[in-house]
């Protein structure tokens with residue numbers, strides 16, 4: 001008999017979590033496992049319940065029903081102070097009348113740690129977040145990005161098992177946000193602290209997370225690595241929310257084939273619906289090949305180029321199949337290809353995409 005593989009228990013587990021505000025259902029029935037040491041993003045549109053879930057985990061807004069385990073301990077009804085987490089908010093939430101050092105050391109003072117130990121820890125944390133020698137300043141004397149680093153240092157001061165980040169980068173300008181993204185990720189990997197970050201920014205989630213939890217209307221639509229979420233979205237909602245996608249109405253014509261208008265396409269996955277059934281196809285713009293298309297390429301068709309928009313490194317075009325019966329299909333054309341080929345509006349080109357680029361959704365609309 002072979003030994004069964006060891007499966008590490010999750011560090012955080014949420015079971016059957018429900019939360020209503022009056023008659024409004026904010027969390028429907030959430031089950032979630034977060035492995036130890038991972039960086040997890042809750043991603044979804046405004047109002048989908050991300051912050052409500054984070055605050056329930058923290059015990060700041062307790063759930064109506066359900067169980068929360070942190071480090072194997074049932075904390076469902078424990079006060080926030082007994083849940084072993086550090087938290088960073090979008091608004092920094094530093095104490096304006098305390099120095100940076102006092103802000104960072106706040107949790108340690110509360111735990112009555114010796115003064116010398118607090119001083120050393122604060123200095124270490126300030127160095128860790130790249131702000132040594134700033135301890136005697138007040139928060140108002142620092143930039144937004146620096147204040148958020150201080151908030152991070154404060155959240156890490158007591159070495160919590162869990163780090164909760166509620167849109168920590170949203171209030172910062174684009175450049176600072178991108179730099180802090182990388183810094184926070186590096187720090188998290190160094191400390192190996194289990195981290196949950198709420199964001200509505202898909203790019204941020206793709207760039208930072210080990211796992212993304214995509215939420216919509218109080219339910220989890222999909223949990224996966226950034227690559228899984230992007231390449232194999234489980235639902236039309238996820239396909240639509242993460243990255244750009246063209247959706248096409250199609251009819252199943254065989255186990256691996258569909259028809260869009262008068263165009264026949266081959267799909268790599270089983271359509272999951274009987275012949276004759278209406279399905280939706282989803283196709284990423286970067287999967288559409290616009291140059292060097294072989295005459296016998298699969299899923300090749302002639303299309304009229306329209307709606308060219310310059311997006312920096314590439315141009316997005318809208319390709320309308322000449323054969324008709326299909327909505328325009330978005331295609332990204334690299335700036336180099338645009339220059340080499342001199343693609344222009346109104347021209348007709350042969351284009352194609354590989355079968356595995358098509359996702360087939362047997363039901364539902366985004």
Ligand code: ATP
Pocket residue numbers: 021024026044045046047048049050051052053200
């Ligand atoms: P955002 O990105 O805008 O913060 P979110 O996904 O974090 O969105 P939540 O803050 O979790 O969304 O809110 C989920 C839903 O619950 C929203 O429709 C919100 O209006 C509602 N809600 C949140 N807090 C309360 C409250 N205290 N009272 C009433 N309704 C609330």
